[in-house]
Amino acid sequence: MELVLDIISWIFLVTGCFFCLTGAVGLLRFPDFFSRIHAASITDTLGAGLILIGLMFQSGGWGLVMPKLVLILLFSLLASTTASHAIAKAALKSGLKPEVSSADEPSEGESSSKL
Amino acid sequence: MNILGLYNYWIVVVLMLIGFYIVIAHENLIKKLVGLSIFQTSVFFFYISMGKITGATAPILDEKYELYSNPLPHVLILTAIVVGIATTALGLALVVRIQEAYGSIEERDIQEQDAHDQLECQLEAYGPSSMEISDEQEQDE
Amino acid sequence: MSDLFAVVMLSGIYSLISASLFLDLDAVDVAFTEASVGAGISTLLMLASLKxxxxxxxxxxYKPILAFFVVVTTGAMLIYGTLDMPHFGTADAPVHTHVAPRYLNESMGEIGVPNVVTSVLASYRGYDTLGETLVxxxxxIGVMALLMVSKQTKQESKKLIPADMQQQIILRIVAKMMIPLILMFALYVQFHGDYGPGGGFQAGVIFAAGIILYTMLFGLSTSQEVFKATTIELFTAAGxxxxxxxxxxCMLLGGNFLDYDFLKHDPVHGQHLGILLVELGVGITVASVMMIIFFKFTWRTVKHKYKK
Amino acid sequence: MTTHLPILQVIIPLLAAPFCIFLRIPRLVGIFAILVSAAAFLVSCGLLQQVITAGTISYKLGGWPAPWGIEYRIDILNVYLLLLVSAMSTIVLVAAQTSIKKELPEDRHVFFYTSFLLCLTGLLGILATADAFNVFVFLEISALSTYTMIALGTDRRALTASYQYLIMGTIGATFIIIGVGLMYMMTGTLNMYDLAERLPEVNTSRTVLSAFGFFIVGVCLKLALFPLHLWLPNAYAFAPSIATAFLAATATKVAVYLLIRLVFSIFGIEFVVTVLPMQEIFMVLGLAGIFAASVSAIYQLNIKRLFAYSSVAQIGYMILGLAIGTKLGLVATLVHMFNHALMKAAVFLAIGGAVYRIHSAQLIHFAGLGRKMPLTMAAIVIGGLSLIGVPLTVGFVSKWYLVLALLENGWWPVAILVLMSSLLAVMYVWRTVEWIYFTPPRINIDDVTEAPLSQLIPIWILVLANIYFGLNTSLTVGLSKMAAESLYGIFGGVL
Incomplete structure (x- = not known):
């Protein structure tokens, strides 16, 4: 039983880490602000969320740790999505347009300076 | 002597120096405060590192553990963090007032305006012939 | 970097990373404080003043040569100083053998609080903490004196301040859900500080953060209807x-200053009561000072916006 | 209650400061502040009596024994300075009642008095404590309240001066905690006397040397020793006159006290003079400070700035006394700390009195004031004479002991330099006198009259004290000698 829990937990943890990593890569490599913020919010939601779920399996039973982790998960989901929303809205308001057309060559220098 | 046993302190020293350099070399008053907080934070690291024992756990007593890290540096640093935020808050309030009074938060602009004030006082006191003295004084300060 | 906004955000991130490092070094209380202060309040204040x-x-x-020289000298002195230090993590360093063992071994019997940091903070070195509260x-006091807003400005601008975030519906709704929880969490941290990490200082900062969040979203005048500036001023002193x-x-009951043993017949109970009360004092002062500092900065912004 | 005197000394102003916020009415707060400060003064008198009859008093805060809890330990040196600080603050606060009214808008009075009391608390706390980290906490209380008081000055340069002081002061304080941390690391204790016991085992280690270095540099920043003095002149020049008078009389003295504690009680003079070239460094810096600052003083146009530079020079004398490293040298330093506080408080209060009438601290605006406000100006002149070291004033007593100590040690070239430096003091004091008495007024001063009585009385108390302690040295020199004896007593007085 313990082994099964351990395996499940590690699967979650590893996938969580993977998403964190992809988020980080995306943050560096994506062309403009809005796609970057998409990458960043993946780290927050999927990455952190999966890691937290993985940790729940590690916490060993229904002690005090489990509900705390659930609460953290809930709050981080609430807070990080709202934060991403606020950042994106602020960017849009201050006049940053998403680069949608594929015809335009995304200029690396410009977008990195906006960050 | 195993030099590597000190690596943690050296990292702390490097951080400290970065903060210290920002404080004394940069001219923007806000940046100086940021530097100051980096400087202080690295001092906190220094204290906390000395309280750490390898393999120990946080000093919250529990039957499960035997070895705890030293709680005293933690207490000291709690106090120091508070002092740090107090200083930062007061510093920021001063920066805001300086901006209102001088219209700038660059040290150089402020010094120029102050030197100008000083010069006016001198002109009032001695007349225009005192220009040379004022130059010397600016260098003194 | 010439964008100060980025500078401030980065320093906030630096604080957050520091906090995780403190956690790694077993300093849970310090990590908690650094996260709430360095990454939270201090970043917030810096942003408020950037406005x-x-x-x-x-x-x-600028000519960095002199600065460089000073820094290098300091660094050399520090490195020189490190050479004879006990190595990192060793258990037999003087730090671990002289004063600290008593805290770890006796505090359970003398004070009866599992979190040793709390017992040292509030009892053994309680006087330092009084000093810290005073700081x-x-x-x-300094910020209040420096960023004073005259009554006239307040009254003139009272009708003028719109809630800046009127359109931010998502933010407002989420914040409405979160703020009560934040405040409750602050109370939990306040009164659970004996058993886990936390205590008056962290609780005060979190409480203030909740109120500040409310102020940012719903406008200064709304939040000042509940938290009147004059009342908060009194609370800073009350803590x-x-x-x-x-x-x-304690002194009147026959002990030394801050000797909680005398508060009740049983010293351990006395200590408990004493720690609870002084942590409450710290919490009140910290929360109200943080709030008042933020309010003062915001008033300045309002003043600049509507005076011109 | 008498056993609680050491803590009462500090907590009376400590609790009074927040209480001011509740009082709210500026007038009331002002009177309350005087009462509190007077109470602190009475407590320190009581302490003096206790220390003289019963020797060193130790007070355990929270009832915890020394290295685990924080200890207050009052010996003759502490009580000497406690007396000085609380007496000065009381006198200055009496003068504050009217002076502050003119220099600050009314809604800031409460904050000013609160800061003042906080500053007093901080200084007294530094003096009373025997715990190295507690020193840092109280240092910051006094520092933060000082920044506030300076920034309340009306000139906009007060703000930059305060900011500059904040940066320098925080660097200094951070250096001090680095020093304390290094010492703690090698000994595991924070109590000064416990440190003194445990340091000799490890005092050849490089860590302790660098701890000493950091602590010294930090304290020297605070006390404005010569190359680190840049924050002081502006801070003193643009602060409200009352704040200047108080700070000039006390703040740097407390920093010098810390230095003495560190050198004599924690590390021991033997270690300091044998392991490190501290004597030479202090001598050179002290002399350089005396000359550089005196010369700068001569060129100043703002009279507060002029005397601020003179303060830097006077700190040079104190450090020089320490550098000698003999008992007599220490006596000279201690006597000078007291005397300098007397003269600077008198001078700055008198300047404050003049500023009250003419709203300016520019030297040229003082022209011709000698006829209009003779008593106030006479106070400045007597204070100035005291700074020069003219016989019958306190300045003479301190110079006398300093030169005596130098000669006893065979440092006669330094003694000659010290005497020469008095000539520089003559120059800047004469320049003031020239403007005040022998220059026709530049601004309209027809309706200027003597400073109000509530300022004149404290000013003249100080001036008379200047003369009294110049004639009757039994209190100052007696206490200094006792303090020096006890400090050397610990280590047997090898030198």
Missing amino acids: LVSRYQKKTR IFTAG VLLYGGVGVV
């Missing part, structure tokens, strides 16, 4: 007085 000064730094040429109070008052009561 009042120019966001971009002027490009200036915060001093800073509060210190509560802390000092506990000390004086």
Whole structure:
């Protein structure tokens, strides 16, 4: 039983880490602000969320740790999505347009300076 | 002597120096405060590192553990963090007032305006012939 | 970097990373405080003041040679100092053998609080903490004196301040859900500080953060209807007085200043009561000072916006 | 209650400061501040009596024994300075009642008095404590309240001066905690006397040397020793006159006290003079400070700035006394600390009195004031004479002991330099006198009259004290000698 829990937990943890990593890569490599913020919010939601779920399996039973982790998960989901929303809205308001057309060559220098 | 046993302190020293350099070399008053907080934070690291024992756990007593890290540096640093935020808050309030009074938060602009004030006082006191003295004084300060 | 906004955000991130490092070094209380103070309140205050000064730094040429020299000298002195230090993590360093063992071994019997940091903070070295509370109070006085807003400005602008975030529906709704929880969490941290990490200081900061969040979203005048500036001013002082008052009561009951043993017949109970009260004092002062500092900065912004 | 005197000394102003916020009415707060400060003064008198009859008093805060809890330990040196600080603050606060009214808008009075009391608390706390980290906490209380008081000055340069002081002061304080941390690391204790016991085992280690270095540099920043003095002149020049008078009389003295504690009680003079070239460094810096600052003083146009530079020079004398490293040298330093406080408080209060009438601290605006406000100006002159070291004033007593100590040690070239430096003091004091008495007024001063009585009385108390302690040295020199004896007593007085 313990082994099964351990395996499940590690699967979650590893996938969580993977998403964190992809988020980080995306943050560096994506062309403009809005796609970057998409990458960043993946780290927050999927990455952190999966890691937290993985940790729940590690916490060993229904002690005090489990509900705390659930609460953290809930709050981080609430807070990080709202934060991403606020950042994106602020960017849009201050006049940053998403680069949608594929015809335009995304200029690396410009977008990195906006960050 | 195993030099590597000190690596943690050296990292702390490097951080400290970065903060210290920002404080004394940069001219923007806000940046100086940021530097100051980096400087202080690295001092906190220094204290906390000395309280750490390898393999120990946080000093919250529990039957499960035997070895705890030293709680005293933690207490000291709690106090120091508070002092740090107090200083930062007061510093920021001063920066805001300086901006209102001088219209700038660059040290150089402020010094120029102050030197100008000083010069006016001198002109009032001695007349225009005192220009040379004022130059010397600016260098003194 | 000439964008100060980025500078401030990065320093906030630096604080957050520091906090995780503190956690790794077993300093849970310190990590908690650094996260709430360094990454939270101090970043917030810096942003609030950036609103009042120019966001971009002027490009200036400066001569860093002297500064470099000073820094290198200091660094050399520090490195020189490290050479004879006990190694990192060793258990037989003087730090671990002289004063600290008593805290770890006796505090359960003498004070009866599992979190040793709390017992050292509030009892063994309680006087330092009184000093620390006073430092915060001093800073509060300083900011109040420096960023005073006349009554006239307040009244003139009272009708003028719109809630800046009127359109931010998502933010407002989420915040409405979160703020009560944040405040409750602050109370939990306040009264659970004996058993886990936390205590008056962290609780005060979190409480203030909740109120500040409310202020940012719903406008200064709305939140000041509940938290009147004059009342908060009184509270900054009340916390210190509560802390000092506990000390004086100990003195009147026959002990030394801050000797909680005398508060009740049983020393351990006395210690418990004393710690609870002084942590409350710290919490009150910290929360109200943080709030008042933020309010003062915001008033300045309002003043600048509507006076011109 | 008498056993609680050491803590009462500090907590009376400590609790009074937040209480001011509750009082709210500026007038009331002002009177309350005087009462509190007077109470602190009475407590320190009581302490003096206790220390003289019963020797060193130790007070355990929270009832915890020394290295685990924080200890207050009052010996003759502490009580000497406690007396000085609380007496000065009381006198200055009496003068504050009217002076502050003119210099600050009314809604800031409460904050000013609160800061003042906080500053007093901080200084007294530094003096009374025997715990190295507690020193840092109280140092910051006094520092933060000082920044506030300076920034309340009306000139906009007060703000930059305060900011500059904040940066320098925080660097200094951070250096001090680095020093304390290094010492703690090698000994595991924070109590000064416990440190003194445990340091000799490890005092050849490089860590302790660098701890000493950091602590010294930090303290020297605070006390404005010569190359680190840049924050002081502006801070003193643009602060409200009352704040200047108080700070000039006390703040730097407390920093010097810390230095003495560190050198004599924690590390021991033997270690300091044998392991490190501290004597030479202090001598050179002290002399350089005396000359550089005196010369700068001569060129100043703002009279507060002029005397601020003179303060830097006077700190040079104190450090020089320490550098000698003999008992007599220490006596000279201690006597000078007291005397300098007397003269600077008198001078700055008198300047404050003049500023009260003419709203300016520019030297040229003082022209012709000698006829209009003779008593106030006479106070400045007597204070100035005291700074020069003219016989019958306190300045003479301190110079006398300093030169005596130098000669006893065979440092006669330094003694000659010290005497020469008095000539520089003559120059800047004469320049003031020239403007005040022998220059026709530059601004309209027809309706200027003597400073109000509530300022004149404290000013003249100080001036008379200047003369009294110049004639009757039994209190100052007696206490200094006792303090020096006890400090050397610990280590047997090898030198």
